Amino acid sequence: QSVLTQSPSASGTPGQSVSISCSGSSSNIGSNTVSWFQHLPGTAPRLVVYKNNQRPSGVPDRFSGSKSGTSASLAISGLQSEDEADYYCAAWDDGLSGVVFGGGTKLTVL
Amino acid sequence: EVQLVESGGALVQPGGSLRLSCASSESTLSSRWMHWVRHAPGKGLVWVSRIDSGGSETNYADSVKGRFTISRDNAKNTLYLQMNSLRVEDTAVYYCAGARFGRNGMDVWGQGTTVTVSS
8 A cells, every 4th residue: 555646557549648646754755855757668767757846858748747735746748659658756854854645546548 | 878687586485585786887877876666567667766877875665665776886886776675566677776956857767577476
């Protein structure tokens, strides 16, 4: 059972937009910033959003993040086949004194 | 571009020990928090441990506390994870990661090293 809660799956067709949600609590998302990672099993995870809504260089502006209270979201617009991957949210947890990840959302591009 | 290369993964029996290493291609990571994150088969990413830039402050997930020790040698641009009293449930691909953007903004990752705990 992950500390941060994500829906296990999401899907969309090429060109569509999709949103992935992440729910936490006052000790993690409520008081710290959220990062989002893209992961294809067997490869290195990739940071796509940090500090709630900032994109590292090289990440397309189709990826955007937001946070409200104890929840966060990752939105991907103009879906492309290469976006198919597992997506994880993460935040520092003050009570646990560590990083907590969501359980991951498997994004399928139909 | 900074590269991280993990090594040390192996097949080990329950109760055994391993030391993972993570070598960096440059010294810029010496200013960053460094983390270990693992991915067990069919499961999600799980944070294991982190160490601050100077190596004096560390944190661990409850599942590994007292068994794993994270350390770093900035002179050698290398991060370590000493793993003792290994359990079957520690089986996973272990990734090292450097955080440039805050405590959980891990922007550089290695390709992972596989630890299998089995009798």
